Amino acid sequence: MPAIKLVKGVLKGNRRDLARLITLIENEHSSAATALSMLYKHTGNAHIVGVTGPPGSGKSTLVTRITAEYRKRSKTIGIVCVDPSSPFTGGALLGDRIRMQEHSLDKDVYVRSMSTRGHLGGLARATSDAVRAIDASGKDIVIVETVGAGQSEVQVVEVAHTVIVADVPGAGDDIQAIKAGIMEIADIFVVNKADYPGADRKVIEINAMLDLDSRERSWRPPVLLTNALTGEGIPELVDTIGAHMSYLQETGLLKQKGLQRSRDELEQIMEYKLTNELFTRLRGTPEYEQAIKKIAGRNDDPYSVAERLIADFLISVRE
Ligand SMILES: Nc1nc2c(ncn2[C@@H]2O[C@H](COP(=O)(O)OP(=O)(O)OP(=O)(O)O)[C@@H](O)[C@H]2O)c(=O)[nH]1
Ligand SMILES: [Mg+2]
Known part of the structure; x- marks a missing residue:
């Protein structure tokens, strides 16, 4: 987890560590998110x-x-x-x-x-x-x-x-x-x-x-x-x-904007994580490919298939 090692230095204002962390952010390195969550309260x-x-x-x-x-x-x-x-x-x-x-x-x-x-x-x-x-x-x-x-x-x-x-x-x-x-x-x-x-x-x-x-x-x-x-x-x-x-x-707008931004950001992250989770499970499975073929062949419609797949997903998450 290379990014985590940089957190201390970043908090101290170390430029080299800051530059390295931003490179990891740019490269979407998996450790960058952990580093960012550690930095958030600062x-x-x-x-x-x-x-x-x-x-x-x-x-x-x-x-x-x-x-x-x-x-x-x-x-x-x-x-x-x-x-x-x-x-x-x-x-x-x-x-x-x-x-x-x-x-x-x-x-x-x-x-x-x-x-x-x-x-x-x-x-x-x-x-x-x-x-x-x-x-x-x-x-x-x-x-x-x-x-x-x-x-x-x-x-x-x-x-x-x-x-x-x-x-x-x-x-x-x-x-x-x-x-x-x-x-x-x-x-x-x-x-x-x-x-x-x-x-x-x-x-x-x-x-x-x-x-x-x-x-x-x-x-x-x-x-x-x-x-x-x-x-x-x-x-x-x-x-x-x-x-x-x-x-x-x-005017209190700063606070208001902060709340709005936190809401937007939280929802963006959740949306990303949820869809990512959902599609990782679905894509490539024979059932999913079959369902797509059925939709294309007009043997099923995307509306009901989407509803069914999401319902199945929610059940599997609860288990
Ligand atoms: N005459 C004059 N030239 C200016 C002024 N401000 C900037 N320039 C010149 O305009 C050109 C473009 O300036 P930049 O600062 O690179 O403009 P920019 O908006 O950052 O350009 P991009 O990042 O490429 O979109 C440069 O040659 C500057 O020297 C000014 O107030 N007067
Ligand atoms: Mg410029």
């Missing part, structure tokens, strides 16, 4: 911040700047860069590493890239477990960067308390995309590349979209302007991230 202390947005909008540069600002404020940081489309963004990942090297000698900053390669259980699961391991290692802030290009980022930001959506001026076409999914998940909008023409107009456009949203809410996502190259707007952004956490605490 988690829940980090402020988890998601950063998403279109490719090339400057997310990694922003994350590097945000990290520097937090370090000025004596906070410790974990960074997870999620790469959902590995064949295409291998280069970008390398770029992230190089950019973030600025912090690589700082023992209070831990940077990790994750890619989809070989994640049977899903990238979202592995990312969420990696974030948890970093949380347990004692980092104050954990930042998760993910490209906003589809469904994956929506799942990934489920782990975040605060979601930043980074956009850039002029990218007119992605307004539709942003409307479709990302709009709802943003707690803070950032218009990055403030040095580009049209930055102010972009801020106005996003604000106009927010005004159209008729949902009643006590937190209206602020729209901030940044230049991640110069660092302009970064202290304000970090202040706003803190303000959002205070808002979550003061």
Whole structure:
């Protein structure tokens, strides 16, 4: 059980042990789950911040700047860069590493890239477990960067308390995309590349979209302007991230979200375990294959067969 040996070191904030544990999580090593269950009660202390947005909008540069600002404020940081489309963004990942090297000698900053390669259980699961391991290692802030290009980022930001959506001026076409999914998940909008023409107009456009949203809410996502190259707007952004956490605490939303997340996670795990157990028993047995043939031949129907098989399964579990 190699992962269990790492638990002590992770709790002490040992980076090498943390890196090894995340590798075991990535590889879905069976001992990783045991290690995570041992670490669980030491988690829940980090402020988890998601950063998403279109490719090339400057997310990694922003994350590097945000990290520097937090370090000025004596906070410790974990960074997870999620790469959902590995064949295409291998280069970008390398770029992230190089950019973030600025912090690589700082023992209070831990940077990790994750890619989809070989994640049977899903990238979202592995990312969420990696974030948890970093949380347990004692980092104050954990930042998760993910490209906003589809469904994956929506799942990934489920782990975040605060979601930043980074956009850039002029990218007119992605307004539709942003409307479709990302709009709802943003707690803070950032218009990055403030040095580009049209930055102010972009801020106005996003604000106009927010005004159209008729949902009643006590937190209206602020729209901030940044230049991640110069660092302009970064202290304000970090202040706003803190303000959002205070808002979550003061309104009781943090507690409420925690309960919801615990419920979702428990049910996900049970669902996974139950179906896994069920199918391990069924698949490959002659009875099961026979039942499938009967359904295909219209000698039986999937509805009644499913009911029968589940009833049999429940009886066998009780025995
Ligand atoms: N002019 C200007 N360029 C910027 C700014 N922020 C980032 N960039 C540049 O934009 C390019 C992309 O930045 P990244 O930080 O890699 O963007 P990203 O969103 O992480 O990219 P992916 O992870 O590949 O989606 C780089 O060349 C950055 O130097 C900015 O505020 N102004
Ligand atoms: Mg990036």
